[in-house]
Amino acid sequence: MSYAKELQVAELAVQRATLLTKRVFHEKAKGTTSKDDKSPVTIGDFGAQALIINAIRKNFPDDEIVGEEDADDLRQNEPLRSQIWELVQKTKLDDDAAEAVLGGPLKSVEDMLDAIDAGKSAGGAKGRIWALDPIDGTKGFLRGGQYAVCLALMVDGEVTVGVLGCPNLPVDDKAPLDSSIGADQNDEEGKGVLFSAVLGHGATSRPLSRAGLQPSQPISMKPLSDITQATFCESVEAGHSSHGDQAAIANKLGITKQSVRMDSQAKYASIARGAGDLYLRLPVSKTYQEKIWDHAAGVVIVGEAGGTVTDAFGKKLDFSIGRTLSANKGVVAAPKAIHAEVSKVVIEVLSSK
Ligand SMILES: Nc1ncnc2c1ncn2[C@@H]1O[C@H](COP(=O)(O)OS(=O)(=O)O)[C@@H](OP(=O)(O)O)[C@H]1O
Ligand SMILES: [Mg+2]
Ligand SMILES: [Mg+2]
Numbered sequence: 001m002s003y004a005k006e007l008q009v010a011e012l013a014v015q016r017a018t019l020l021t022k023r024v025f026h027e028k029a030k031g032t033t034s035k036d037d038k039s040p041v042t043i044g045d046f047g048a049q050a051l052i053i054n055a056i057r058k059n060f061p062d063d064e065i066v067g068e069e070d071a072d073d074l075r076q077n078e079p080l081r082s083q084i085w086e087l088v089q090k091t092k093l094d095d096d097a098a099e100a101v102l103g104g105p106l107k108s109v110e111d112m113l114d115a116i117d118a119g120k121s122a123g124g125a126k127g128r129i130w131a132l133d134p135i136d137g138t139k140g141f142l143r144g145g146q147y148a149v150c151l152a153l154m155v156d157g158e159v160t161v162g163v164l165g166c167p168n169l170p171v172d173d174k175a176p177l178d179s180s181i182g183a184d185q186n187d188e189e190g191k192g193v194l195f196s197a198v199l200g201h202g203a204t205s206r207p208l209s210r211a212g213l214q215p216s217q218p219i220s221m222k223p224l225s226d227i228t229q230a231t232f233c234e235s236v237e238a239g240h241s242s243h244g245d246q247a248a249i250a251n252k253l254g255i256t257k258q259s260v261r262m263d264s265q266a267k268y269a270s271i272a273r274g275a276g277d278l279y280l281r282l283p284v285s286k287t288y289q290e291k292i293w294d295h296a297a298g299v300v301i302v303g304e305a306g307g308t309v310t311d312a313f314g315k316k317l318d319f320s321i322g323r324t325l326s327a328n329k330g331v332v333a334a335p336k337a338i339h340a341e342v343s344k345v346v347i348e349v350l351s352s353k
């Protein structure tokens with residue numbers, strides 16, 4: 001398969017990074033600080049970004065990387081960077097062959113800071129660019145809910161490979177969805193899923209492991225003959241998408257089931273494997289631009305599982321412009337066969353405001 005090496009490196013790198021995030025979750029001090037936009041970032045976000053970028057640079061030294069985090073604050077904060085360095089050094093897969101694929105450890109604190117800062121690419125329409133969200137749904141991560149480690153490769157502006165590590169989703173692709181999903185932090189039994197897709201080659205899921213890759217199985221969206229029976233997913237944070245508009249759309253579609261609220265791209269993963277049906281993310285702010293790392297992996301996984309993803313106005317998401325989806329507003333993800341019907345109602349609801 002084309003992109004087999006990229007896929008393998010991305011899957012192992014994401015799997016290893018989830019070990020680091022899980023370790024951070026179980027530690028009392030998560031090293032949480034606030035970014036300029038007041039959003040939280042933890043030692044887990046920085047550590048996961050360092051490990052993943054190191055693996056990409058070792059294997060594909062000419063590729064560019066758009067990563068959510070940077071090391072500016074860490075360069076001024078010795079205690080925080082020491083904490084991250086300790087974590088990064090001790091996080092390894094229990095499989096020497098898998099570790100060898102990832103290309104060897106970071107050599108020093110400076111090497112780690114440089115790796116984190118290698119995620120500063122401006123993005124764009126030319127060549128090979130990785131989009132990395134080391135912890136998506138940081139607020140979900142902190143409250144013991146859903147979060148995802150997200151990595152995608154874009155080739156000439158098209159998302160081509162996507163991997164999502166979701167440590168708190170049930171392994172069973174058909175496990176019923178509700179908003180408490182993954183909330184029991186003390187029960188890790190049967191949880192942790194790695195989702196992947198390569199453009200034109202389908203989507204898969206497999207259990208996350210502490211060592212090499214487990215066997216995978218194909219996933220696909222649920223065929224939905226009656227839209228009123230749909231389960232729709234939305235953000236937990238009312239500040240990230242409009243719960244009001246989403247409720248109005250669901251109502252107009254005749255959907256009666258309560259929405260499932262979960263943080264992160266676990267929403268894309270959940271509809272891709274047929275546990276849910278729709279993902280609606282309608283904008284709350286006129287000026288906010290969605291970040292490419294919040295969507296790239298999820299979009300190719302849903303697409304390969306038989307879905308269509310557009311913005312709120314039915315336009316394809318354009319990953320080729322830079323670090324943000326500046327040509328788009330909001331997200332509507334649905335099975336191919338019903339996307340047009342959903343999109344029509346989304347446009348009606350938004351234009352009646
Ligand atoms: N105003 C606004 N509108 C839309 N999106 C925003 C906004 N502000 C932040 N963000 C991004 O939301 C990412 C997490 O959102 P999710 O919907 O996946 O999860 S959540 O339920 O809202 O926590 C979150 O990703 P992480 O920072 O990786 O957690 C942000 O990139
Ligand atoms: Mg963030
Ligand atoms: Mg994110």
Ligand SMILES: [Mg+2]
Nearest residue numbers: 068133135136
């Ligand atoms: Mg993040």
